[in-house]
């Protein structure tokens with residue numbers, strides 16, 4: 350009798366709305382700071398994403414829907430024609446290579462600096478980021494953001510809707526609303542950053558209002574089946590203290606569950622935590638889980654495959670991986686055959702630089718001599734996004 354090897358369900362196909370994904374592996378959104386100073390994606394980015402087109406789905410990096418939402422230098426934007434044209438080159442290259450892409454929409458809120466965007470950052474309340482922030486002149490003390498007026502809140506909701514339409518014009522299959530990792534939407538959800546006393550602050554029902562309005566506006570603009578949302582329950586990155594994680598997310602998901610969205614994407618999902626199972630039970634649609642791997646690295650030798658399979662067993666539909674995709678353009682093939690993975694060569698180059706540390710990670714078929722090792726490490730930027 351022969352024992353047939355059973356292939357991991359990570360490599361089984363999945364239907365995400367009208368998209369046929371060839372596998373369950375999603376490339377997580379990763380800000381790589383390779384756009385022009387005014388947010389236009391550069392040709393290098395088309396090469397980078399096309400190299401990773403074997404992912405079931407690529408969620409392209411956080412892109413700002415307006416100027417004041419810019420977080421860091423050289424991040425991508427999606428609010429004018431030049432941004433659309435730049436992204437169009439990227440989506441064309443990925444489609445030609447057989448891939449599928451969503452674009453993440455992110456407003457930084459208090460995670461921004463006048464030296465980067467030229468504007469004073471805005472936030473739910475005038476509560477500054479406790480950390481320093483990376484700017485064109487290196488790390489600087491964060492400035493106190495200005496509390497948004499209700500008019501500004503409405504204008505920002507409208508900006509997200511326009512940005513979503515732009516993303517579709519640029520060739521994306523959909524967008525992911527970034528409500529995670531301590532940026533503007535997360536700042537509205539969390540008690541320590543949202544100290545408003547109007548309809549957008551105070552009670553849980555009020556604090557979820559801004560996120561709901563954005564999701565609804567974006568869904569009205571491009572169709573709910575083309576809209577995903579990313580959340581990070583309990584994550585304290587960027588100085589966030591939600592205060593009532595166990596109340597706020599069930600309320601948020603309860604309000605979103607019937608809207609027919611493309612997916613819910615959960616950062617640092619842990620099947621050993623009750624919250625993961627609460628979320629799975631509360632969400633009737635597609636669930637993308639981003640495993641909780643050591644942060645900062647190094648990554649486990651299997652690149653997170655074991656953690657991914659545990660999450661699929663616990664009810665996730667798709668698995669997103671970040672750093673393993675960053676360092677391994679052919680990650681899907683490597684995980685499928687159990688090949689060893691490239692480690693991340695230089696943490697600094699994750700966030701800053703040109704082609705080096707970006708499009709030069711070798712595939713299994715490349716010659717080992719093509720691996721280059723940067724000699725100069727200016728300084729590290731420990732800001733995760």
Ligand SMILES: Cc1cc2nc3c(=O)[nH]c(=O)nc-3n(C[C@H](O)[C@H](O)[C@H](O)COP(=O)(O)O)c2cc1C
Pocket residue numbers: 377378379380381410411453527529530579616617639640641642643653669670671672673699700733734
């Ligand atoms: C270089 C880098 C940039 C990132 N940028 C983003 C981003 O733009 N949006 C976001 O939601 N998460 C961002 N993240 C977080 C990743 O999407 C992911 O959640 C994180 O890397 C954990 O997954 P991993 O352990 O597979 O790397 C970034 C992570 C890295 C390493």
